[in-house]
Amino acid sequence: MTLAVRVIPCLDVDGGRVVKGINFRELRDAGDPVELAKVYDAEGADELTFLDISASHEGRATTMEIVSRTAEQVFIPLTVGGGVGSVEDVDRLLRAGADKVAVNTAALRRPELVAEIADRFGNQVLVLSVDARRVPAGSTTDSGFEVTTHGGRQSAGKDAIAWAVEAAELGAGEILLNAMDADGTQDGFDLDLIRLVRAEVSIPVIASGGAGRLEHFPPAVAAGADAVLAATVFHFGTLRIGEVKHTLADAGYPVR
Amino acid sequence: MVEPVETRRVVVLDYGSGNLRSAVRALERAGAEVTLTGDKEAALAADGLVVPGVGAFAACMAGLRAVKGPEIIGRRLAGGRPVLGICVGMQVLFELGVEHGVTTEGCAEWPGTVERIQAPVVPHMGWNTVEVPEGSMLFEGVERERFYFVHSYGVRDWTLFTNGRTRAPLVTWAEHGGDRFVAAVENGPLCATQFHPEKSGDAGARLLANWVSSLKASR
Numbered sequence: 001m002t003l004a005v006r007v008i009p010c011l012d013v014d015g016g017r018v019v020k021g022i023n024f025r026e027l028r029d030a031g032d033p034v035e036l037a038k039v040y041d042a043e044g045a046d047e048l049t050f051l052d053i054s055a056s057h058e059g060r061a062t063t064m065e066i067v068s069r070t071a072e073q074v075f076i077p078l079t080v081g082g083g084v085g086s087v088e089d090v091d092r093l094l095r096a097g098a099d100k101v102a103v104n105t106a107a108l109r110r111p112e113l114v115a116e117i118a119d120r121f122g123n124q125v126l127v128l129s130v131d132a133r134r135v136p137a138g139s140t141t142d143s144g145f146e147v148t149t150h151g152g153r154q155s156a157g158k159d160a161i162a163w164a165v166e167a168a169e170l171g172a173g174e175i176l177l178n179a180m181d182a183d184g185t186q187d188g189f190d191l192d193l194i195r196l197v198r199a200e201v202s203i204p205v206i207a208s209g210g211a212g213r214l215e216h217f218p219p220a221v222a223a224g225a226d227a228v229l230a231a232t233v234f235h236f237g238t239l240r241i242g243e244v245k246h247t248l249a250d251a252g253y254p255v256r
Numbered sequence: 257m258v259e260p261v262e263t264r265r266v267v268v269l270d271y272g273s274g275n276l277r278s279a280v281r282a283l284e285r286a287g288a289e290v291t292l293t294g295d296k297e298a299a300l301a302a303d304g305l306v307v308p309g310v311g312a313f314a315a316c317m318a319g320l321r322a323v324k325g326p327e328i329i330g331r332r333l334a335g336g337r338p339v340l341g342i343c344v345g346m347q348v349l350f351e352l353g354v355e356h357g358v359t360t361e362g363c364a365e366w367p368g369t370v371e372r373i374q375a376p377v378v379p380h381m382g383w384n385t386v387e388v389p390e391g392s393m394l395f396e397g398v399e400r401e402r403f404y405f406v407h408s409y410g411v412r413d414w415t416l417f418t419n420g421r422t423r424a425p426l427v428t429w430a431e432h433g434g435d436r437f438v439a440a441v442e443n444g445p446l447c448a449t450q451f452h453p454e455k456s457g458d459a460g461a462r463l464l465a466n467w468v469s470s471l472k473a474s475r
Contacts, residue, residue: 002431004383004402041457046383072281077404077455097277099406099455121274122311122344124379124406173379173406204381226377256383256402 004256006046006227007217007244008206009234011036013082014053016062018235034069040234041074043241046256048074049102049176049229052082064096071097079127081176087116094121102176104129105149108156108163111170118171127206128172132160132193133180143196152180161196168201175201176229179209186212186233189220198224217244218251263289264471267302269328269345270294272319274310279342282454286464288471294323304471305332309344313353313370313409314360316344326363333365338445338471343407346441346448350411365446366425368411368438375433379408384451386439387429394442394449395428396466401459403439403451405430410437410450 012019017031037048048070052063060083067080080093081102090101107114107128117126131148135141135155145160164175177197179190189210197205207225210216211233220228233239245255266288268279276292283290283306291298299305307329309316320326329349332339341349353360353370362370373380383402388395412435416424425443429436430450440449447467453460 002385003380003433006382068277071275071277075278075282075285075455075457075460077406077452094275095277097275099275099278120311122315123408124310124381125274174381202377203379204377226382 002254003226004046004254005221005225005248006206007044007241007248007255008047008049008079008227008229009040009045009241010049010051010208010229010231011235012051012053012231013063013066015056015059016066019053033066034073037070037074037078040241041076044245044256045076045241046227047077047079049079049081051102052080054083064092067093067096067098081127081129086113087120090117090121090125094125100125100127100174102127102129104131107167108147108149108158111166114167114170114172118173123171123173123203126172127174127176128164128167129176129178130160130164130167131178131180145193145196148180152183160193161200164197165200168203172203174204174206176206176208177225179207182210183208184232185210188212188216189223189225189228191219191223194220194223194225211239214239214243214247217247218253221248221251221253262473264303264468264473265289265291265301266304266306266468266471267299268292268306268308269299269320269323269325271323271325272316274308276308279306279308279454282461282464283468285461286468288468296324296328299323299328300331303474304338304340304468305329307339307341307345307348309342309346309348311344313344313347313355313362314358317348317353317360317362320348320363329363329365333445336445338447338467340467341446341448342454343450343452346438346450347409347411349441349446349448353409355409366414366441366443368414370409370411373408373410373412373432373437374435377433379406380410380432381406383456384430384432384439386451387431389426389428392426392428392442393470394440394447394463394466398459398462401456403449403453403456403459403463405432405439405451407450410435412437414438
């Protein structure tokens with residue numbers, strides 16, 4: 001194994017501003033995603049992910065500016081997700097300076113979108129974001145996990161593992177696996193979910209949801225994650241990217 | 257008006273969509289004066305030409321042909337004028353590309369076939385180490401650094417030969433999941449990288465600066 005495990009901070013952006021609180025002393029403007037992106041880059045982030053949670057058109061237009069400004073100042077890969085619904089949306093984001101685009105709900109509604117994006121831009125640009133949870137009592141799926149929408153509150157009526165497999169076959173280049181049960185708990189990644197997806201797909205898997213302490217990271221990689229993503233612990237400075245990398249390195253995994 | 261004597265003018269060849277902004281900015285940061293264009297005359301006149309590329313081999317070749325890319329590259333090389341291919345922009349410099357069982361002709365500046373990487377996890381995505389040969393100009397100062405790759409295809413077999421009159425290309429290799437493939441080539445005026453130097457942080461910036469400073473300013 002020579003390829004480094006990627007450590008990816010995720011920024012929730014609304015109308016061009018970072019949503020969650022930050023207490024980095026280095027920052028002049030704690031709400032500016034570009035400033036935060038530069039700090040993460042300096043700390044050794046391997047990639048950056050922006051999740052656009054803007055509800056309005058104006059908010060989305062502002063996100064485009066943020067993407068452009070980031071691409072001009074930060075020279076590591078940038079993934080942008082949130083509300084991506086068409087090939088045209090992807091084209092606009094790539095032209096603005098994104099390297100990869102994360103697609104979630106729109107692909108559930110119309111799985112062919114995955115193939116359309118991959119055919120036009122190559123599968124390397126397409127990150128399929130899957131919000132997965134354990135099926136609640138009273139319903140079943142083959143794997144025991146299902147896909148959700150609306151931030152994990154509604155079932156999409158699909159087996160999460162089967163959906164990851166289908167999307168990979170359609171041309172997704174990578175799976176961003178969000179464990180909705182673990183999300184926000186800071187109790188650790190959902191290792192069962194990671195193992196199940198890893199066993200069924202041969203594209204890279206980014207584990208997300210549940211990171212709270214340094215010791216949570218190596219087990220996610222052991223379960224099969226090629227990359228680990230976190231938002232809150234990095235935003236609040238609870239954990240630093242360098243610390244996560246040291247912990248992974250001490251566990252025997254290559255890091256940059 | 258006083259112009260800087262040592263300004264190197266670089267054209268990034270624009271022949272389709274994708275993120276070219278990063279390449280332009282990274283080259284500017286490396287000290288070049290950069291123009292993003294698909295114009296043949298500008299591409300021929302520049303001190304250095306960068307051929308980017310993402311996506312499918314066949315689609316990139318079609319886009320490249322539409323702006324007379326193979327002819328531009330060939331004419332530049334005939335005059336010993338530098339060209340740098342990046343990612344699929346490197347792959348199309350080889351003879352053939354095989355994707356989904358379909359074979360597409362490349363620019364054939366180098367022998368060899370671009371084919372699917374044989375590894376448990378593909379695309380090969382992320383920061384990897386490279387095996388740099390003695391005497392590399394591109395990697396000077398960053399021989400031991402990691403660079404950012406994102407690709408599913410590569411040149412897995414390249415038997416180098418020299419007839420004694422020509423110098424064999426300097427080939428840098430990378431390894432992923434047990435497979436080996438070309439990570440970079442330095443061959444006189446023709447250089448290329450499979451990884452993205454424009455996305456490889458400080459290490460990539462140094463590599464681009466090495467290339468830019470090797471260009472001869474034409475004014």
